Amino acid sequence: MNAPTPDLKPGLEAGEACIDSRFTVPGMRCAGCIGKVERGLSAVPGVAAARVNFSAKRVAVSHAPSLTEDGIIEELRKLGFEAERAADNPLGRDDAETRRLLRALAVAGFGMMNIMLLSVSVWAGADAVTREMFHLISALIAIPVIAYAGRPFFASALMALRYRRTNMDVPISIGVLLATGLSLYETVIGGPHAYFDGAVMLLFFLLAGRVLDAMMRSRARSGIASLLGRMGRGAHVMQPDGSTLYTEAERLAPGMVMLVAAGESLAADGQVVEGRTTVDSSMLTGESQPRPAGPGDTIHAGMINLGNPVQVKVTAAAQDTALADIARLMDEAGQSRSRYVRIADKASRIYAPAVHSLAFLSFCGWMLAGAGVYHALTIAVAVLIITCPCALGLAVPAAQVVAAGALMKRGLLIKDGSALERLAEVDEALFDKTGTLTLGEPRPADIGELDPQARSLALALAQGSRHPLSRGLAKALRDAGTEPAVLDDLAETAGMGMTARFQGHDVALVRPEAETAGLSVDLLIDGARTRIAFADPLRPDVGETIAALAAQGVSSGIASGDRVETVAQVGAKLGIPATGGMIPSDKLDLLGERAAAGHKVLMVGDGLNDGPALAGAHVSIAPGGASDVSQQAADAVFVGERFMPVALAVKVARATMGIVRQNFVLAALYNMLAVPLAIFGFVTPLIAAVAMSASSLLVVSNSLRLARAAGRDDAA
Amino acid sequence: MSILGFLIPLALLMGLVGLAAFFWAMKSGQFEDLDGAANRILIDEEEDGQ
Numbered sequence: 001m002n003a004p005t006p007d008l009k010p011g012l013e014a015g016e017a018c019i020d021s022r023f024t025v026p027g028m029r030c031a032g033c034i035g036k037v038e039r040g041l042s043a044v045p046g047v048a049a050a051r052v053n054f055s056a057k058r059v060a061v062s063h064a065p066s067l068t069e070d071g072i073i074e075e076l077r078k079l080g081f082e083a084e085r086a087a088d089n090p091l092g093r094d095d096a097e098t099r100r101l102l103r104a105l106a107v108a109g110f111g112m113m114n115i116m117l118l119s120v121s122v123w124a125g126a127d128a129v130t131r132e133m134f135h136l137i138s139a140l141i142a143i144p145v146i147a148y149a150g151r152p153f154f155a156s157a158l159m160a161l162r163y164r165r166t167n168m169d170v171p172i173s174i175g176v177l178l179a180t181g182l183s184l185y186e187t188v189i190g191g192p193h194a195y196f197d198g199a200v201m202l203l204f205f206l207l208a209g210r211v212l213d214a215m216m217r218s219r220a221r222s223g224i225a226s227l228l229g230r231m232g233r234g235a236h237v238m239q240p241d242g243s244t245l246y247t248e249a250e251r252l253a254p255g256m257v258m259l260v261a262a263g264e265s266l267a268a269d270g271q272v273v274e275g276r277t278t279v280d281s282s283m284l285t286g287e288s289q290p291r292p293a294g295p296g297d298t299i300h301a302g303m304i305n306l307g308n309p310v311q312v313k314v315t316a317a318a319q320d321t322a323l324a325d326i327a328r329l330m331d332e333a334g335q336s337r338s339r340y341v342r343i344a345d346k347a348s349r350i351y352a353p354a355v356h357s358l359a360f361l362s363f364c365g366w367m368l369a370g371a372g373v374y375h376a377l378t379i380a381v382a383v384l385i386i387t388c389p390c391a392l393g394l395a396v397p398a399a400q401v402v403a404a405g406a407l408m409k410r411g412l413l414i415k416d417g418s419a420l421e422r423l424a425e426v427d428e429a430l431f432d433k434t435g436t437l438t439l440g441e442p443r444p445a446d447i448g449e450l451d452p453q454a455r456s457l458a459l460a461l462a463q464g465s466r467h468p469l470s471r472g473l474a475k476a477l478r479d480a481g482t483e484p485a486v487l488d489d490l491a492e493t494a495g496m497g498m499t500a501r502f503q504g505h506d507v508a509l510v511r512p513e514a515e516t517a518g519l520s521v522d523l524l525i526d527g528a529r530t531r532i533a534f535a536d537p538l539r540p541d542v543g544e545t546i547a548a549l550a551a552q553g554v555s556s557g558i559a560s561g562d563r564v565e566t567v568a569q570v571g572a573k574l575g576i577p578a579t580g581g582m583i584p585s586d587k588l589d590l591l592g593e594r595a596a597a598g599h600k601v602l603m604v605g606d607g608l609n610d611g612p613a614l615a616g617a618h619v620s621i622a623p624g625g626a627s628d629v630s631q632q633a634a635d636a637v638f639v640g641e642r643f644m645p646v647a648l649a650v651k652v653a654r655a656t657m658g659i660v661r662q663n664f665v666l667a668a669l670y671n672m673l674a675v676p677l678a679i680f681g682f683v684t685p686l687i688a689a690v691a692m693s694a695s696s697l698l699v700v701s702n703s704l705r706l707a708r709a710a711g712r713d714d715a716a
Numbered sequence: 717m718s719i720l721g722f723l724i725p726l727a728l729l730m731g732l733v734g735l736a737a738f739f740w741a742m743k744s745g746q747f748e749d750l751d752g753a754a755n756r757i758l759i760d761e762e763e764d765g766q
Contacts (some may be wrong), residue, residue, distance in 0.1 A: 029760035054752030099742060110735045114728055137724065
């Protein structure tokens with residue numbers, strides 16, 4: 001079913017070791033793309049095999065060492081796909097965790113089914129000898145299963161106890177261990193009640209909750225990871241012989257000369273030595289106006305080269321760049337976030353002592369009433385088992401996973417459940433301007449001036465180039481329904497523009513000869529010049545989103561690094577307070593002020609300069625076009641041009657917390673019914689198993705209602 | 717009741733086989749690309765440059 005990969009191909013020496021490289025290819029959207037990429041790459045000399053991972057939007061290529069990664073990216077470009085080197089995914093660490101939990105879940109499931117098989121026959125009235133044998137077999141299955149599947153809980157409980165705290169896992173571990181211990185004793189003395197099924201079932205349900213939680217995280221993170229990687233992770237360094245060599249950002253050193261092409265971002269701070277260009281520093285400062293840079297000017301890592309290719313001499317790399325200062329601010333800002341206590345842990349702070357004292361009291365009560373130690377202990381264990389915190393352990397993640405899944409369909413990737421909990425508490429929102437409220441890419445201000453023929457010529461010229469202006473122009477024209485004209489001799493001159501011939505006439509898309517105020521290009525048709533000016537427009541539904549947030553009691557504001565006048569203009573247009581000219585630490589201070597005033601602030605920003613604020617805010621969202629740093633610091637990422645996912649996120653988060661609270665009420669009601677039964681000694685292992693499953697089913701099906709609730713508000 | 721001596725080990729064995737199959741599937745990356753498999757069936761084999 002896959003593209004054929006012959007044993008020996010041109011460019012591959014027999015016996016030569018192939019190297020594996022991985023690339024992210026965000027543009028793969030259909031079956032045809034898989035076939036095109038795999039076949040196209042396999043046909044390239046030097047490529048042994050190419051395998052697409054469609055879910056991760058990646059392609060793994062096994063190729064000869066002589067073929068460079070840049071060569072493969074170029075081949076992919078020829079096939080019509082933009083590709084990036086896939087660096088080690090900084091968010092991919094959770095994968096191993098998910099796998100471990102899945103394995104534990106599988107083992108618990110296996111144990112639960114087999115023990116249940118035996119337990120059902122015991123409950124059905126197996127006689128003494130059979131019952132003892134079944135208990136013994138159950139014990140033999142349960143002990144290794146509990147030892148393996150219970151590890152995540154035991155480890156976390158131990159960790160909490162070591163720091164003299166309690167979390168959800170403490171009551172779970174105590175319950176499971178006590179139940180297992182008592183059941184072992186029952187088995188040895190040939191008693192009637194063994195709770196192996198209850199203990200393993202408890203683990204199974206809770207692990208299911210953990211797996212859901214972990215899967216939600218890794219799904220969102222792999223989605224975000226595929227957006228990463230547009231920033232300068234490395235640079236082409238000039239070699240003495242005039243060639244260039246791609247060098248990772250960490251290996252760059254002062255004194256090296258980087259060749260920075262148009263559209264590339266800088267990987268290190270440096271001084272321009274050759275060439276004149278304009279750079280976009282909006283990621284770093286929030287300033288939306290590109291600024292010119294010529295020989296002698298210092299430009300910083302994170303800035304994007306918009307104009308001509310330039311040679312830049314590195315003055316500071318890696319840990320010494322202006323970027324690294326922002327990273328340090330972020331580290332400090334992120335500390336406050338780690339103090340947030342999740343709702344399940346909050347609940348367990350009340351729940352665990354309550355359950356444990358209840359169990360202890362029933363033990364004392366039965367002792368006083370004259371029952372033996374053994375009998376009293378059986379009752380206490382029944383209380384612990386029946387009060388299993390399934391509502392906390394299963395219902396919370398179930399509700400959050402359903403909500404996160406619904407939001408993902410709307411273009412918002414939530415990193416974890418705690419982000420949803422914090423989103424629900426938000427009462428103020430702060431937005432960055434450039435790239436957040438605006439699209440962050442240049443778009444032609446008005447294509448209405450062009451006649452249809454000029455449009456189709458412009459599109460044909462623009463789509464051949466990777467320059468940001470060309471890409472913006474091509475996208476706007478395509479959106480307007482323009483069909484490209486058929487051109488001959490299409491050629492790109494770096495730093496100048498595109499030239500071609502159309503039915504015998506010279507056509508070109510070039511940069512203006514004189515420096516202009518804003519960004520613009522000239523369309524030349526047979527010498528006739530038409531200027532196309534560019535602007536960075538607001539996202540189409542910013543106004544509606546702010547209204548939707550206001551309807552939910554969330555007030556909005558703008559905090560931007562751009563010039564005060566520009567920011568004030570946007571603020572006035574949207575009718576919200578706006579502050580401009582802020583540096584990263586100003587934004588952080590502003591957030592601190594609002595937090596001190598008792599507000600829970602949602603920060604939405606994209607640039608590197610927003611990083612500290614994103615890390616320090618109560619909760620934060622970044623657009624899909626944001627810098628890697630911001631996407632990693634934010635709790636959620638929204639993709640696409642629409643801004644509405646931000647308002648939708650708050651709405652769905654609140655609905656989720658509503659369901660979670662309902663689940664807690666359901667769990668409390670269930671406990672009020674079941675606990676007295678347990679305390680007065682009416683609970684047998686059979687009743688415990690039925691009650692546990694019934695309560696879990698109840699809270700999970702209540703959580704599933706969210707799928708419909710989130711699906712309904714299309715008009716939100 | 718002697719049938720139990722046969723059936724219980726059989727049930728356990730089948731459970732273990734299922735568990736082993738799941739572990740194998742996870743280890744060999746069967747769950748790596750869930751959307752890809754659904755799409756690959758649509759790739760047109762005819763186009764392969766024969």
